[in-house]
Amino acid sequence: MPLPYPCRLFLFDLDGTLIDSREDITRAVNAVLIKMGQRALSTAEVIRFVGDGVETLIQRVLRNATGAEPGDDQVSAGINLLLEEYRNHLVDSTRLYPGVRETLESLRWARLGLVSNKPEALSRRLLAAFGLAECFCAVLGGDSLPQRKPDPAPILEAMSRCHALPAETVMVGDSPTDTIAGKAAGVFTCGISGGFRSRKELEAAGPDVIIEHFSELLKLFCAPRD
16 A cells, blocks of 8 residues: 555554553552462563453453463452552553654644543543543543454444544554454554564554554655545
Protein backbone atom coordinates (compact mmCIF):
# COMPACT_ATOMS: atom_id res chain seq x y z
CA MET A 1 0.00 0.00 0.00
CA PRO A 2 1.52 3.39 -0.97
CA LEU A 3 2.68 5.74 1.75
CA PRO A 4 2.01 8.30 3.07
CA TYR A 5 -1.43 6.78 3.64
CA PRO A 6 -4.32 9.28 3.83
CA CYS A 7 -6.54 8.87 6.88
CA ARG A 8 -9.08 10.71 9.00
CA LEU A 9 -8.97 8.62 12.19
CA PHE A 10 -6.17 7.10 14.27
CA LEU A 11 -7.18 4.46 16.82
CA PHE A 12 -4.56 3.75 19.47
CA ASP A 13 -3.96 0.98 21.93
CA LEU A 14 -2.93 2.28 25.38
CA ASP A 15 -0.49 0.05 27.32
CA GLY A 16 2.70 -0.53 25.38
CA THR A 17 1.66 1.98 22.72
CA LEU A 18 0.96 5.36 24.32
CA ILE A 19 2.16 4.58 27.84
CA ASP A 20 4.83 2.45 29.48
CA SER A 21 2.86 1.05 32.40
CA ARG A 22 4.72 -2.19 32.92
CA GLU A 23 6.14 -1.39 36.38
CA ASP A 24 2.80 -0.32 37.88
CA ILE A 25 1.02 -3.33 36.37
CA THR A 26 3.73 -5.65 37.68
CA ARG A 27 3.54 -4.21 41.19
CA ALA A 28 -0.24 -4.60 41.24
CA VAL A 29 -0.13 -8.19 39.97
CA ASN A 30 2.55 -9.16 42.47
CA ALA A 31 0.60 -7.62 45.33
CA VAL A 32 -2.29 -9.88 44.36
CA LEU A 33 -0.11 -12.98 44.07
CA ILE A 34 1.47 -12.40 47.46
CA LYS A 35 -1.94 -11.86 49.09
CA MET A 36 -3.07 -15.12 47.52
CA GLY A 37 -0.03 -16.99 48.86
CA GLN A 38 1.92 -17.17 45.60
CA ARG A 39 5.41 -16.02 44.61
CA ALA A 40 6.01 -12.69 42.91
CA LEU A 41 6.89 -12.63 39.21
CA SER A 42 9.41 -10.60 37.24
CA THR A 43 8.23 -7.73 35.06
CA ALA A 44 9.00 -9.79 31.94
CA GLU A 45 6.88 -12.66 33.26
CA VAL A 46 3.92 -10.42 34.07
CA ILE A 47 3.96 -8.43 30.85
CA ARG A 48 3.78 -11.50 28.64
CA PHE A 49 0.38 -12.18 30.26
CA VAL A 50 -0.95 -8.63 29.64
CA GLY A 51 -3.08 -7.50 26.74
CA ASP A 52 -6.36 -9.41 26.74
CA GLY A 53 -8.18 -7.85 29.68
CA VAL A 54 -8.09 -8.08 33.47
CA GLU A 55 -9.88 -11.42 33.79
CA THR A 56 -7.55 -13.13 31.33
CA LEU A 57 -4.52 -11.58 33.04
CA ILE A 58 -5.57 -13.00 36.42
CA GLN A 59 -6.34 -16.40 34.92
CA ARG A 60 -2.91 -16.51 33.29
CA VAL A 61 -0.87 -15.43 36.31
CA LEU A 62 -2.72 -17.81 38.65
CA ARG A 63 -2.37 -20.69 36.20
CA ASN A 64 1.34 -19.91 35.94
CA ALA A 65 1.74 -19.67 39.72
CA THR A 66 -0.17 -22.82 40.67
CA GLY A 67 0.19 -25.01 37.61
CA ALA A 68 -3.57 -25.60 37.68
CA GLU A 69 -6.66 -23.98 36.19
CA PRO A 70 -7.95 -21.37 38.70
CA GLY A 71 -11.56 -21.65 39.88
CA ASP A 72 -14.15 -18.94 39.27
CA ASP A 73 -14.05 -17.78 42.90
CA GLN A 74 -10.27 -17.54 42.79
CA VAL A 75 -10.37 -15.53 39.56
CA SER A 76 -13.07 -13.21 40.90
CA ALA A 77 -11.11 -12.58 44.10
CA GLY A 78 -7.96 -11.93 42.07
CA ILE A 79 -9.73 -9.42 39.82
CA ASN A 80 -11.08 -7.47 42.78
CA LEU A 81 -7.70 -7.39 44.48
CA LEU A 82 -5.95 -6.34 41.28
CA LEU A 83 -8.33 -3.50 40.49
CA GLU A 84 -8.14 -2.19 44.05
CA GLU A 85 -4.35 -2.28 44.08
CA TYR A 86 -3.93 -0.86 40.59
CA ARG A 87 -6.40 2.02 41.10
CA ASN A 88 -4.32 3.19 44.06
CA HIS A 89 -1.02 3.13 42.16
CA LEU A 90 -2.09 3.92 38.60
CA VAL A 91 0.63 6.39 37.71
CA ASP A 92 3.38 5.79 40.27
CA SER A 93 5.85 4.83 37.54
CA THR A 94 3.78 4.98 34.35
CA ARG A 95 5.00 7.42 31.71
CA LEU A 96 4.16 8.38 28.14
CA TYR A 97 6.52 6.86 25.62
CA PRO A 98 8.96 9.35 24.05
CA GLY A 99 7.39 11.45 21.32
CA VAL A 100 3.78 10.53 22.11
CA ARG A 101 2.60 13.94 23.32
CA GLU A 102 4.34 15.86 20.55
CA THR A 103 3.12 13.47 17.86
CA LEU A 104 -0.49 13.56 19.02
CA GLU A 105 -0.37 17.34 18.97
CA SER A 106 0.97 17.24 15.41
CA LEU A 107 -1.83 14.89 14.33
CA ARG A 108 -4.58 17.38 15.09
CA TRP A 109 -5.64 17.26 11.42
CA ALA A 110 -7.07 13.80 12.21
CA ARG A 111 -9.51 12.45 14.77
CA LEU A 112 -8.06 10.28 17.54
CA GLY A 113 -9.64 7.36 19.37
CA LEU A 114 -8.50 4.93 22.05
CA VAL A 115 -9.30 1.21 21.92
CA SER A 116 -7.80 -0.65 24.88
CA ASN A 117 -8.50 -3.89 26.71
CA LYS A 118 -7.86 -2.11 30.02
CA PRO A 119 -11.10 -1.18 31.84
CA GLU A 120 -12.56 2.03 30.39
CA ALA A 121 -12.59 3.96 33.68
CA LEU A 122 -8.89 3.27 34.26
CA SER A 123 -8.07 4.14 30.65
CA ARG A 124 -9.86 7.48 31.02
CA ARG A 125 -8.07 8.18 34.31
CA LEU A 126 -4.71 7.54 32.68
CA LEU A 127 -5.48 9.82 29.73
CA ALA A 128 -6.59 12.53 32.16
CA ALA A 129 -3.45 12.09 34.27
CA PHE A 130 -1.33 12.92 31.23
CA GLY A 131 -3.57 15.74 30.03
CA LEU A 132 -4.71 13.83 26.95
CA ALA A 133 -8.39 13.18 27.71
CA GLU A 134 -9.66 15.95 25.44
CA CYS A 135 -7.69 14.63 22.45
CA PHE A 136 -9.92 11.59 21.87
CA CYS A 137 -13.31 11.46 20.19
CA ALA A 138 -13.88 7.95 21.55
CA VAL A 139 -12.45 5.92 24.43
CA LEU A 140 -13.29 2.23 24.62
CA GLY A 141 -11.95 -0.19 27.22
CA GLY A 142 -12.16 -3.91 27.64
CA ASP A 143 -15.48 -3.55 29.47
CA SER A 144 -17.10 -0.95 27.18
CA LEU A 145 -18.72 -3.61 24.98
CA PRO A 146 -19.48 -7.31 25.38
CA GLN A 147 -16.54 -7.95 23.02
CA ARG A 148 -12.95 -6.80 23.27
CA LYS A 149 -9.91 -6.99 20.98
CA PRO A 150 -9.04 -9.12 19.01
CA ASP A 151 -12.75 -8.98 18.18
CA PRO A 152 -13.24 -6.06 15.76
CA ALA A 153 -16.36 -4.75 17.57
CA PRO A 154 -14.56 -2.07 19.65
CA ILE A 155 -12.79 -0.75 16.54
CA LEU A 156 -16.05 -0.65 14.60
CA GLU A 157 -17.73 1.15 17.51
CA ALA A 158 -14.92 3.70 17.75
CA MET A 159 -15.19 4.40 14.02
CA SER A 160 -18.93 4.93 14.42
CA ARG A 161 -18.45 7.37 17.31
CA CYS A 162 -15.75 9.26 15.43
CA HIS A 163 -17.63 9.23 12.10
CA ALA A 164 -14.94 7.50 10.03
CA LEU A 165 -14.93 4.66 7.52
CA PRO A 166 -12.58 1.64 7.59
CA ALA A 167 -10.73 2.85 4.50
CA GLU A 168 -9.79 6.09 6.27
CA THR A 169 -8.88 4.59 9.66
CA VAL A 170 -5.55 3.39 11.11
CA MET A 171 -5.19 1.09 14.12
CA VAL A 172 -1.89 1.62 15.97
CA GLY A 173 -0.77 -0.88 18.60
CA ASP A 174 2.13 -2.86 19.98
CA SER A 175 0.58 -6.32 19.99
CA PRO A 176 -0.76 -8.93 17.59
CA THR A 177 -4.14 -8.42 19.26
CA ASP A 178 -4.32 -4.90 17.79
CA THR A 179 -3.36 -6.08 14.32
CA ILE A 180 -5.82 -8.98 14.35
CA ALA A 181 -8.66 -6.71 15.47
CA GLY A 182 -7.72 -4.03 12.94
CA LYS A 183 -7.57 -6.46 10.05
CA ALA A 184 -10.93 -7.94 11.01
CA ALA A 185 -12.39 -4.42 11.03
CA GLY A 186 -10.93 -3.67 7.60
CA VAL A 187 -8.64 -0.81 8.67
CA PHE A 188 -4.98 -0.06 7.96
CA THR A 189 -2.85 -1.63 10.72
CA CYS A 190 0.33 -0.11 12.15
CA GLY A 191 2.42 -2.12 14.61
CA ILE A 192 4.80 -0.29 16.93
CA SER A 193 7.82 -2.16 18.29
CA GLY A 194 9.41 -1.53 21.66
CA GLY A 195 6.17 -1.97 23.58
CA PHE A 196 4.98 -5.04 25.47
CA ARG A 197 5.43 -7.45 22.55
CA SER A 198 8.47 -8.35 20.49
CA ARG A 199 8.97 -7.33 16.88
CA LYS A 200 8.90 -11.02 15.96
CA GLU A 201 5.40 -11.36 17.42
CA LEU A 202 4.29 -8.24 15.57
CA GLU A 203 5.69 -9.47 12.26
CA ALA A 204 3.90 -12.80 12.67
CA ALA A 205 0.57 -10.95 12.92
CA GLY A 206 1.28 -9.20 9.62
CA PRO A 207 0.42 -5.52 10.14
CA ASP A 208 0.51 -3.28 7.07
CA VAL A 209 3.52 -1.44 8.50
CA ILE A 210 5.73 -1.59 11.62
CA ILE A 211 7.36 1.49 13.14
CA GLU A 212 10.16 1.78 15.68
CA HIS A 213 9.26 5.19 17.13
CA PHE A 214 5.90 6.84 17.69
CA SER A 215 6.92 9.97 15.78
CA GLU A 216 7.22 7.95 12.55
CA LEU A 217 3.44 8.28 12.26
CA LEU A 218 4.00 11.82 11.03
CA LYS A 219 5.90 10.57 7.97
CA LEU A 220 3.70 7.61 7.13
CA PHE A 221 0.24 9.20 7.23
CA CYS A 222 -1.35 12.34 5.87
CA ALA A 223 -4.68 14.13 5.71
CA PRO A 224 -6.99 13.21 2.81
CA ARG A 225 -6.98 15.71 -0.03
CA ASP A 226 -10.75 16.09 -0.19
